[in-house]
Amino acid sequence: MKRSCLSDWIAVALTACALAGPASAEPDAAKLFADNCAECHGADRLGRLGPALLPENLGRLTGARAAAVIADGRAATQMPGFAGKLGSDDIAALATYIASPLPSVPAWGPVEIEASRVVYAFAPELDRPRFDADPMNLFVVVEAGDHHATILDGDRFEPLTRFQTRFALHGGPKFTPDGRYVFFMSRDGWVSKYDLWTLTMLSEVRAGINARNIAISRDGKHIAVANYLPHTLVMLSTDDLKVEKVFEAEDRKGNSSRVSAVYQAPTRNSFIAALKDVPEIWEIATDPNAPPVYSGFVHSHEKGMIEALASSQGLFALRRIEVPEPLDDFFFDPPYRNLIGSAREGRAIVVNLTVGRDIKQLDLPSLPHLGSGISWTLNGRPVMATPLLKEGKISVLDLQDWSLIKVIDTPGPGYFMRSHENTPYAWADSMMSAKKDTLSIIDKRTLEVVRSVTPEPGKTAAHVEFDRDGRHALVSIWDDRGALVVYDAATFVEVKRIPMSRPSGKYNVWNKITFSDGTSH
Template identity: 65%
Template sequence: MALLSGPALAGPEAIYEEYCAVCHGADRLGRTGPALIPETLKRMRGPRLADVISNGRAATQMPAFAETLDADEITALAEFVKVPLAEIPQWGVDEITASRSLNTDYRPAEKPVFEADPLNVFLVVETGDHHVSVLDGDRFEVMDRFATPFAVHGGPKFTPDGRYVFIMSRDGWVQKYDLWSLAEVGRIRAGLNSRNIAISKDGRHLAVANYLPRTLTILSADDLSVERIFTVKAKDGTASRVSAVYQAPQRDSFILALKDAPEIWEIATDPDADPVYEGYVHSHEKGMIEALASSEGLFALRRIEVGEPIDDFFFTPDYRNLIGAARDGERGVVVNLNVGREIAELPLPGLPHLGSGISWFRGDRRVMATPHLREGRLSVIDIENWEVVNTIETLGPGFFLRSHENADHVWADVFFGPNRDALHVIDKQSLEIVKTLRPVPGATVAHVEFDRYGRYALVSVWEDDGAVIVYDAKTLEEVTRLPMRKPSGKYNVWNKISFSDGTSH
């Protein structure tokens, strides 16, 4: 193919139309390739994007253009796709429905097609080449490996029986997979840039939190059809991105974190829901319940006003209270969902990562702990009196915490900085670091997940040429390691559907 330069092309727009639109869409919203918009590309900064254009991307259909475009054209193209879209595109019921694709070869199995315990299966998300491995949690053998949409984000969500799993990408694609049949059921694009998904308590509804457009899409978990789209606007009309959506099982609802508005939304997933649910306090005090007109029943919406936008929630196990990270990154705000208002504030400097927080019993008191994204510490909080009872100094800022109700330790990674190869193992009672593991010197290790019994802890070597390392949770000795392509996360069916202690939800 001849080198194009000078007057042969009018500019990066023409280059994009010639070489990129066929895969990434003329509107840059993605087709067979991912969307090329700032919201999707935010992690590809500086020379990395130009490098991908020049050299392609391994294990994808992205070709190399170094011999087709010159350096200036590649630089101009990289800058062009970083420019925000002129307006938020329409992505409503018609567009979402048109994107739905069901696997015509899929046949549901009457029972699992494998001999492994179906509730002790792990899904391992391998972002290195956009696949998921289905792992037998007893024998630690891979039973299937299937392709996912580009750039899976947020944890997969399982139906209450553990049979089906839903996986979401940053581009808003939702994929349904049958673990019994080891086969994809179908997929649909529920948004253009999305954050995470949640499944309702009864397993019938799937909520997709979107940055672009600023909506919450609710799908039928059965056939992936659109059930409802909420345009997310605050009471004053401010449009907001949805930072995340969560299932609140005891409340039979979805809880939304709004990025740009000082509100928390609760959406009923019980068809018999009342605008003021059982146990809520009736009050006219500011910040209490707002029952919207004609909002009874399924998908009834309730707003809780807060002092400022908060997100990255941690929920107490009874889902009565949540802790959200304040915008300044220096504190946490406790909101009681029953009365619908803030009840406490916690000093949590260093940008707490509350979404990775976990809780356990320390003696007869339940505590929770959270890592911090800017400081090498873990904060331990008594969730009965909302006091910080301990601060554990670590070798650097961390991203994930994990434990299990049958395990003696909390496992904490050091995700950022020069000690990213370190993993702290912390006694749940003394809160002392009993061992620091360095499974692969110099390689990032992160995201521990336990098997359903708490006997084994699985650790990710977060590198393209990475691995899942299995440890004995009591002896802390390595049992085996399985080669994987940047295994960013591992998700055990039982731990997720049972809301196991020590697993973030």
């Protein structure tokens, strides 16, 4: 496969390819798709040069939105509009067809994954990057508006390069411990390896059909891919993206589940996986010399006892931790002894990873976004804060006894919260509300909002990330003609504004590889 195929893949989002001819009164959507769209998107709708056309992969791009793309085309891509060639009934039929689920979970195992692997270049042996910027203070900026990424010098705030990515990157890029390589993942399950020292795309592989996120092991040798479709957790080698192991996501009783997320637990030399549909958490060892683990602790409230079930040891040994109900959206305390997971709305469960069972249930109404939680030390005690998705509030919890310390009011419901160990302030957005353009700056010492900033009135401001030293805060304006706005983190004065196409997220190398307390992991 030539490198140009990557550009073709990105350029086509929802193409009708070569649809022609008069629309029938009752269009046969399956035939329309097979005759005209399969060449780009695959006869099975799993994607080819174009992305997969499945409801799980399209997200909110369904119904009228999908029909509009087919009719009018897609900006910043090669997707043309077909309103002049297709009748409205044909367009509506195609939009309905791609929004329908497949009749069964398709096969996508080691054979299919390996067959998709593409190598574009090989990384040379280098002692240092081929540029003079600090490699530990680079930002990787995902521009969702036109499916590009920008590598930004975090000292000068100047782009080093900009390149196309796969369609709809998802879950945040991840870095090897030395900061040289970054891995992207698309909603279609494509994992891409990029060399930050040479600014070169090296290789790609499709590890799933609909994927949620990736994580890299502490030693930087393994990648875990969490898949909704099929129900798998895939282990890849970071060296060449070859398959190392595929876990079928099933609980002890054989019930299948989507894998909603996977995380690195650095102090434990393991991955932690969240299962969407069954009451289990998985811990997978990433140390080849790991001692024996347990397949889980079955906590029987009726019998009042805990049974330890022995399992294997070493690399990828699986430990099952049973919980009262399925958990999602994890937050880990800094030592990675405990995690908090969202259960049903208004309730969260604390799981102690050392003993392997739930130890506390918390009332957290208004749907906390735990995955965006941050931690710091307040009056000598570790605390965490999490925004709420249904109210303009932030909950602050004591991480020793899990008590609620304070609820901080914000202008409206938000999604992201960020800080840095070298700043006394935390920044939170209100992007889920009418005040989507306003960020609240909270003093971590007093738990009071001390300032609000509005980068651009009327446009969504979100996803703050700090530079390596915590001296600057970078804010995204989520618009196709958006920008990255750089603020002085001490004075809150705007320093620079860099035009970008919907910069949905930006990720600082140093903060990510050191697991800064103020950023998501």
